[in-house]
Amino acid sequence: MDSTDVVDLNDARKAAGAVTVKPVANAIRILRHLSQVGTPERSVDIARRLSINPSTCFNILRTLVMEDVVDFNPMSKRYSAGLGLARLVEQLVTQGQRVQLAIPLLQNLAARLRVTVTLWRRIGSDRIVIVSSAASPTDVRIDMAEGQRLPMLMGASGRLFATQMDLDDPEIRAGFEGIRWARPLSFETYCEEVRLAAKRGWALDDGHFSVGILAVAAPVYSPSGSIDFTVSAVLFRGQRDEEGIKVLGEALVEFCSELGSVLF
Known part of the structure; x- marks a missing residue:
């Protein structure tokens, strides 16, 4: 690796550190919120509490359910932290x-x-x-x-x-x-x-x-x-x-x- 490569790599790291992918950040905020409140909540209530667009919040929740880190109760229409979330860090x-x-x-x-x-x-x-x-x-x-x-x-x-x-x-x-x-x-x-x-x-x-x-x-x-x-x-x-x-x-x-x- 020459000196130019080193400069480019450092620049890339700085750029990567400066970028925030908002849907990812919102997904983490939702997971943190559900883990802290401890009780199931509706999508609209989560969106209001976290100031997330309701449609965006619903789509993130639906994705998290598909990934098994959030549970969804079809009767109450409420979401809660899922067992899959705990499995991610069990080791x-x-x-x-x-x-x-x-x-x-x-x-x-x-x-x-x-x-x-x-x-x-x-x-x-x-x-x-x-x-x-x-x-x-x-x-x-x-x-x-x-x-x-x-x-x-x-x-x-x-x-x-x-x-x-x-x-x-x-x-x-x-x-x-x-x-x-x-x-x-x-x-x-x-x-x-x-x-x-x-x-x-x-x-x-x-x-x-x-x-x-x-x-x-x-x-x-x-x-x-x-x-x-x-x-x-x-x-x-x-x-x-x-x-x-x-x-x-x-x-x-x-x-x-x-x-x-x-x-x-």
Whole structure:
């Protein structure tokens, strides 16, 4: 490369740094906005908030949906951050940062299902902890505090972790007997519910963890097949009928199967 080539290359770099491709910049602004607000929005509202031409905003959103980085709900006509966005950077982050990437997805799920959503993580050999919580944007909602720790067997999530344990082990039963349930149940009934959870892929706690509260949870499997995380939907007892609970459980299973690509 001679001196002329060097000058030309530097000039090209300067020119490239000075050019802004507006549609690309707007696409990044839209992605950043959807990740920050955490709730689905209409195209016209996004355009107004970001001062983008409505037609341009719609076309950018449609392209982002095709590229799987934005999700579109045809019923509500609203857009939200998609799982594909998290996959773009999944190789560059730690697990703690991966949990942060999951937050807008949990917020979107809470808004879509109209329930409080919690992400639980297994810690040590006998505890689980809430690492993220997203409340439903409704007038009446249930708040779950991040950092809350429970015995591993407790709640809907506990039943999922129990599916990978030997329930005939006396230590497991001893751990169960040491739990202070809000609405007591027998170990035999608990084991039946664990087996049912393993069969259908999601678990239910009907007021045993907290009186008046129903929780439905699904597992997030690691690449090795272990359960390190669960996602739980928390609502008031009687808020959904049996069929509605089933639909909720199946929605969580579908969500968790995709969330695994973000967390691992």
